[in-house]
Amino acid sequence: MDVLGGSLSQAQDGLSGDFDPDRSIVPLILKPRLQITDPDGVLESGEYSEYLIDCRWYEASNGDDETKRILSSNTNYIIGDYGQLTVLKNAEADAPVSLFFSCAWIDKRNNNTFRKTWQGTLSTEKRVSVNLSVELSCAQKIPVSPFRTDGDTTRKIEVTVRNGDEVVDPKKCNFSWSIFDAGQYEQLGDDQPFIEEVGTNYIIIKPGYIDLERLMVGVYLTGYPKYYKDIPFKVWRDYGNWSDEVRIERGKFIRPDVTEIEAKAYVTTRRGNIADPQNYFDITHIFTTNEKGAAQKVIAYGESVVVPASIAGTDPNVIPVFGIITQERTALRVVTIGGKKVTIDGSLVCMQIPKTT
Amino acid sequence: MYANSKDNMIQTKYYAVPKSIADALCLTKYRKHDDGGYYLLSSSDVYVYGIDRAIAEGAVVLTPSEAKLRFIINNIGK
Numbered sequence: 240m241d242v243l244g245g246s247l248s249q250a251q252d253g254l255s256g257d258f259d260p261d262r263s264i265v266p267l268i269l270k271p272r273l274q275i276t277d278p279d280g281v282l283e284s285g286e287y288s289e290y291l292i293d294c295r296w297y298e299a300s301n302g303d304d305e306t307k308r309i310l311s312s313n314t315n316y317i318i319g320d321y322g323q324l325t326v327l328k329n330a331e332a333d334a335p336v337s338l339f340f341s342c343a344w345i346d347k348r349n350n351n352t353f354r355k356t357w358q359g360t361l362s363t364e365k366r367v368s369v370n371l372s373v374e375l376s377c378a379q380k381i382p383v384s385p386f387r388t389d390g391d392t393t394r395k396i397e398v399t400v401r402n403g404d405e406v407v408d409p410k411k412c413n414f415s416w417s418i419f420d421a422g423q424y425e426q427l428g429d430d431q432p433f434i435e436e437v438g439t440n441y442i443i444i445k446p447g448y449i450d451l452e453r454l455m456v457g458v459y460l461t462g463y464p465k466y467y468k469d470i471p472f473k474v475w476r477d478y479g480n481w482s483d484e485v486r487i488e489r490g491k492f493i494r495p496d497v498t499e500i501e502a503k504a505y506v507t508t509r510r511g512n513i514a515d516p517q518n519y520f521d522i523t524h525i526f527t528t529n530e531k532g533a534a535q536k537v538i539a540y541g542e543s544v545v546v547p548a549s550i551a552g553t554d555p556n557v558i559p560v561f562g563i564i565t566q567e568r569t570a571l572r573v574v575t576i577g578g579k580k581v582t583i584d585g586s587l588v589c590m591q592i593p594k595t596t
Numbered sequence: 597m598y599a600n601s602k603d604n605m606i607q608t609k610y611y612a613v614p615k616s617i618a619d620a621l622c623l624t625k626y627r628k629h630d631d632g633g634y635y636l637l638s639s640s641d642v643y644v645y646g647i648d649r650a651i652a653e654g655a656v657v658l659t660p661s662e663a664k665l666r667f668i669i670n671n672i673g674k
Contacts, residue, residue, distance in 0.1 A: 243623075243626055244623060244626040244627065244638075244641070245638065245640065245641075246640075252608070257608055257660060258608075259608040259639075260608065260610075260638035260639070260640065261608070261660055263664075263668075264610060264628075264636065264638075264660065264663050264664060264667070264668065265610065265627065265628075265636060265637065265638040265641065266626070268626045325626075
């Protein structure tokens, strides 16, 4: 039997299921060949394949007791002339296919019929080829601006797994999300206040609840933990560069008709003034004078303060001074009592604390 | 951002080769061909001939899907 255009064995990628070679693309040809050498010289020596008759092919899949004849209606094979069989079938690694061939030849010298059989097995070796890469839908360092996030803002962080150039179906992967706590990574649960959802290959976080969290996602292909890969990433609350100042909005010049002085805090970033800075900062208004040893009094909290003009006094040598102390705030922190989270109507009670630098 | 793990990546390849190469390998009767006279061979077919040599003589590397599109799907009905 001549085996042409391939071999009886092939390989199969254990992950993609692709065959190498794929016989539906490059088929295997099994061509019976009858070669005769007659020592008596009655028959001319040479190939007599064209004289083969009653050529029959049979197949039996692994585990099948029954051997089925391959007919022309079988789309996995093409039966050609003189017993040639074109095999388009790819045998699964766990299901080798046995092929049987039988034919006959009539010896014209004495009209005896000789029968000949052949048996072969289409087998497949399963291979796993791994060139795993894991990609996050964001950078590994994620600064979160407090000016764009609040408790309701969410952000989805997704993982794409590739084997070589091919994107791997998340269902074929095992994902583990973890959080760095007390010196080691621990499994991330959805009980963390900053977690909206932990999905298969993604998490949805609420950045408004994050001061600094170190997270990590680990991935391996199901059944192949040897090729485990992980990516750590960090999310933190970042105010960026900012500066503050207090401006006298009203009552800058004390005249008899001026009864009030309004001092207002301004916080500026590279992008300009922040509207409603009291939403993001703890602002404490201070009043004092240029007198030696003058006390610094806290006169208000918030964006602006209105005080009576009389606070400036009447002594022209005493200059009133307004000032502010501006502090960044922590992320939202869940209030607990006795270790239990406090809720009102099912909603978590949160607080923010001024950060001391 | 991505992390990478590598181990013996196997990529199944096919080759569209000029008729002269398919002739030399005696595979013209057993392999599909397109209208341009190119024959579809497996990497093990071409290995015998020499992959570098075949490429130098005009063979083109194809992925399985490219091979199916060029030699099978495009030839349906022909």
